Amino acid sequence: MKIAVLGAGVSGLTAGRLLSDKGYQVTIFEKNETPGGLARSRFKDGYLYDPHGGHIFNSKHPEVVEWVFSLLSKENWQFTERNAKIYFNGKYISYPFELSLCELEPEDAVECIYDFLLSQQGEEPSNFKDWLTWNFGKGIADYYMIPYNEKIWAYPLEKMETQWMRGKMPLPEKKEIIRSILLKDPTERKMPHSTFYYPLHGGIQTMINAIAGGVTIRCNDPIRSLEKRGKQWIVNGEDAFDTVISTIPLPVLPDVMKLPDKVTEHIRDLKYNSLTTILFDCPKTDITWLYIPNHSYRSHRVGYQSALTPYAGPDPHRGCAALEIIGRQFEVSPSLVRKAGIVPDELGFTKVLDSEFTEYAYVIHDLNYRVNLDIILKYFSQDASFKLLGRWGTWNYKNMDLCMLDAMNLVKEM
Numbered sequence: 057m058k059i060a061v062l063g064a065g066v067s068g069l070t071a072g073r074l075l076s077d078k079g080y081q082v083t084i085f086e087k088n089e090t091p092g093g094l095a096r097s098r099f100k101d102g103y104l105y106d107p108h109g110g111h112i113f114n115s116k117h118p119e120v121v122e123w124v125f126s127l128l129s130k131e132n133w134q135f136t137e138r139n140a141k142i143y144f145n146g147k148y149i150s151y152p153f154e155l156s157l158c159e160l161e162p163e164d165a166v167e168c169i170y171d172f173l174l175s176q177q178g179e180e181p182s183n184f185k186d187w188l189t190w191n192f193g194k195g196i197a198d199y200y201m202i203p204y205n206e207k208i209w210a211y212p213l214e215k216m217e218t219q220w221m222r223g224k225m226p227l228p229e230k231k232e233i234i235r236s237i238l239l240k241d242p243t244e245r246k247m248p249h250s251t252f253y254y255p256l257h258g259g260i261q262t263m264i265n266a267i268a269g270g271v272t273i274r275c276n277d278p279i280r281s282l283e284k285r286g287k288q289w290i291v292n293g294e295d296a297f298d299t300v301i302s303t304i305p306l307p308v309l310p311d312v313m314k315l316p317d318k319v320t321e322h323i324r325d326l327k328y329n330s331l332t333t334i335l336f337d338c339p340k341t342d343i344t345w346l347y348i349p350n351h352s353y354r355s356h357r358v359g360y361q362s363a364l365t366p367y368a369g370p371d372p373h374r375g376c377a378a379l380e381i382i383g384r385q386f387e388v389s390p391s392l393v394r395k396a397g398i399v400p401d402e403l404g405f406t407k408v409l410d411s412e413f414t415e416y417a418y419v420i421h422d423l424n425y426r427v428n429l430d431i432i433l434k435y436f437s438q439d440a441s442f443k444l445l446g447r448w449g450t451w452n453y454k455n456m457d458l459c460m461l462d463a464m465n466l467v468k469e470m
């Protein structure tokens with residue numbers, strides 16, 4: 057059987073690799089010049105950069121962990137305990153905010169704790185903004201949750217639903233929050249991503265290259281057309297395949313294949329946001345991520361690449377970090393970055409080393425999300441020879457491990 061996989065990100069590569077291992081004839085079509093999708097890395101002047109955001113690996117699914125380490129053995133990875141901080145009123149507060157109230161100024165802490173004790177009363181709101189206040193209380197919501205989420209989504213929070221965040225956002229029990237206050241222990245051991253792996257050399261691209269193995273990948277070969285002729289799929293007017301697995305963003309599909317108007321309409325109504333990352337030279341630190349909720353700064357998060365591996369830059373005494381800004385593409389010049397209040401000055405970010413724009417960064421779970429997706433998925437499920445997979449193929453907030461798991465399950469069914 058001949059299979060075309062559209063997109064060489066983690067999802068397409070995992071499916072392609074597993075299907076090749078099973079003996080299928082697989083061709084992966086990729087529009088970029090290198091595979092990896094969002095999980096790519098590159099070197100610039102000796103600095104290592106994951107241009108679509110630092111990509112760390114961990115998973116609570118043993119089959120995923122075993123598979124990844126079977127391809128790139130454990131001694132090639134650095135194991136790290138997350139040391140994430142929140143820049144709040146000029147201080148570094150431990151992440152997550154709600155487990156670190158003991159680190160706030162006493163008056164702020166009292167306000168947060170008081171509101172928190174009164175929280176979770178009455179009916180649970182269905183929109184994200186009201187839910188944040190309902191769940192955490194007004195103090196935590198106003199100081200951190202609402203401003204941070206306004207920055208990372210750049211979409212009205214009252215127009216977002218709440219189902220997406222289970223398992224993605226740390227949602228500690230009330231008792232855990234009270235324990236953290238009493239014991240002054242902002243522990244986050246049970247939170248998602250509290251420990252993780254990152255390749256010692258070459259960035260997350262090293263994992264990608266290990267997955268890609270000997271699979272046929274046609275880079276610089278974007279999908280221009282998909283047409284069903286009889287039982288076969290003709291890709292780009294040339295090659296015939298029995299099955300197509302699409303991991304490319306759903307909004308690309310109406311441009312390359314014939315779809316009913318209703319399906320196209322729902323695809324066009326899907327929401328997502330875009331990201332600019334800027335890599336800086338900076339003082340060395342053991343902070344892994346810094347969250348910046350304050351609206352005075354455009355960046356919502358800084359990822360310290362040099363905390364992920366000791367080989368992130370040419371000078372072992374200096375660090376490098378990528379700041380992230382959600383929104384439309386803009387020109388990144390060193391002077392613009394200094395003047396525009398993008399990050400707090402005291403972080404010591406002076407020299408811009410590199411930058412990148414990512415059009416498809418985060419799926420936005422707006423209030424139409426479920427209806428749109430149900431209709432789209434139902435339509436595509438009618439043809440067993442066309443399968444959707446991945447973060448953008450199934451339009452779902454998924455990290456790399458869940459993309460791998462989905463690909464594994466899909467291949468098992470084939």
Ligand SMILES: Cc1cc2nc3c(=O)[nH]c(=O)nc-3n(C[C@H](O)[C@H](O)[C@H](O)COP(=O)(O)OP(=O)(O)OC[C@H]3O[C@@H](n4cnc5c(N)ncnc54)[C@H](O)[C@@H]3O)c2cc1C
Nearest residue numbers: 063065066067087093094109111112278279446447455456
């Ligand atoms: C800022 C940020 C940080 C993240 N950090 C982490 C992390 O630390 N850990 C983690 O596990 N996950 C992280 N993720 C999530 C992770 O990036 C995704 O789960 C994963 O990379 C998605 O893989 P994918 O293959 O489904 O999609 P993608 O990586 O988007 O792959 C889709 C591929 O399709 C290609 N394509 C698009 N259009 C066409 C076309 N017309 N023709 C051919 N090819 C096309 C693209 O170039 C791309 O290669 C992060 C995401 C973001 C945005």
